[in-house]
Amino acid sequence: MEAAPQRVALPTRETPPPGTPISVRLRARLRRFAPPLTFALLVLGIWQLYCTVSSIPESSLPAPTEIFSALITERALLAENAWVTIQEIAIGYLAAIILGVGLAVLICSSKMIERAVYPWLVVSQMVPIVAIAPIIVIWTGFDLRPKIIVIALVSFFPIAVNTIDGLKATDPEMTNLLKTFGAKRWARFKTAQFPAALPFIFSGLRIGAALSVIGAVFAEWVGSSEGLGYLILTFNNQTSTTEMFAAVIVLAFIGLALFALVGLLQRLTIPWYEDARFDDADGHEGGS
Numbered sequence: 001m002e003a004a005p006q007r008v009a010l011p012t013r014e015t016p017p018p019g020t021p022i023s024v025r026l027r028a029r030l031r032r033f034a035p036p037l038t039f040a041l042l043v044l045g046i047w048q049l050y051c052t053v054s055s056i057p058e059s060s061l062p063a064p065t066e067i068f069s070a071l072i073t074e075r076a077l078l079a080e081n082a083w084v085t086i087q088e089i090a091i092g093y094l095a096a097i098i099l100g101v102g103l104a105v106l107i108c109s110s111k112m113i114e115r116a117v118y119p120w121l122v123v124s125q126m127v128p129i130v131a132i133a134p135i136i137v138i139w140t141g142f143d144l145r146p147k148i149i150v151i152a153l154v155s156f157f158p159i160a161v162n163t164i165d166g167l168k169a170t171d172p173e174m175t176n177l178l179k180t181f182g183a184k185r186w187a188r189f190k191t192a193q194f195p196a197a198l199p200f201i202f203s204g205l206r207i208g209a210a211l212s213v214i215g216a217v218f219a220e221w222v223g224s225s226e227g228l229g230y231l232i233l234t235f236n237n238q239t240s241t242t243e244m245f246a247a248v249i250v251l252a253f254i255g256l257a258l259f260a261l262v263g264l265l266q267r268l269t270i271p272w273y274e275d276a277r278f279d280d281a282d283g284h285e286g287g288s
Helices: 021-054 064-073 075-108 111-123 129-140 145-168 172-180 185-222 228-237 241-269 271-287
Strands: none
Touching (some): 021 064, 064 075, 064 241, 075 145, 075 185, 075 241, 129 185, 145 185, 185 228, 185 241, 228 241, 241 271
16 A cells, blocks of 8 residues: 655745745845945944044034934924925936836837937937026926926936847847747837846936936026925025035935835846846855
8 A cells, every 4th residue: 555645845935944045135135235334334433433523613514413413303394395305306207217218219219210319319418407407497487397307307318328228138039039920019129128128227217216316406406495405505505514414314315215116116027137136146255
């Protein structure tokens, strides 16, 4: 009589055994974030020590503890103006994505269009946005529109260029294979070109996310009565350096949050690319 087969308990997602890829990723992330966090704490410690020992005036360089105190004291004012800036960044950044990706697809659709449009895409970045921002305000007024336009103009270029590079990086063998099977241009784009371009697109989105915050500050400096950029100008005119630093920190956190959101979207959209990056990083560190 044959013995009954034994049931083997498979590991579950809730209780992963040691040495699984999940623990490897966790260790990789800890190795990734520990050095910058340690460096930041070291810089803050040296900054605080210098302000304490040198007795430098607060109007010139406030200590980190004073800036943290201003973040608490002025939290209502900072939150109110931060919400205005966040709305501007969200709409302007979305417009930059639509403009950048749409223009890249248009340029890659035809060699003639690429030769006609791509040089002007590069030339558009030779004109400083700070110089034309006042003109945009004159044309559109002092409402939300000039801020959205400035943010979009500042942010769209890296998105467009990276998307163009990604669309051109498609494996030609895959394209030829799809042509052999009779796939039309849209089918080839959807099946091969766009998926291959996604890592490039997300690289452009991360750069655009950082630039969108800078664009929002430029726009609010030119013509605005609210927002963190306007608040920074107001604090600067009042020589309220500590509060100005607090507003800058809030702006930095908005940029970091948007950057992290793009990274999260990338991990959800192309997890295979993230897994390959972690595998490469772990392999390099293990071999060193």
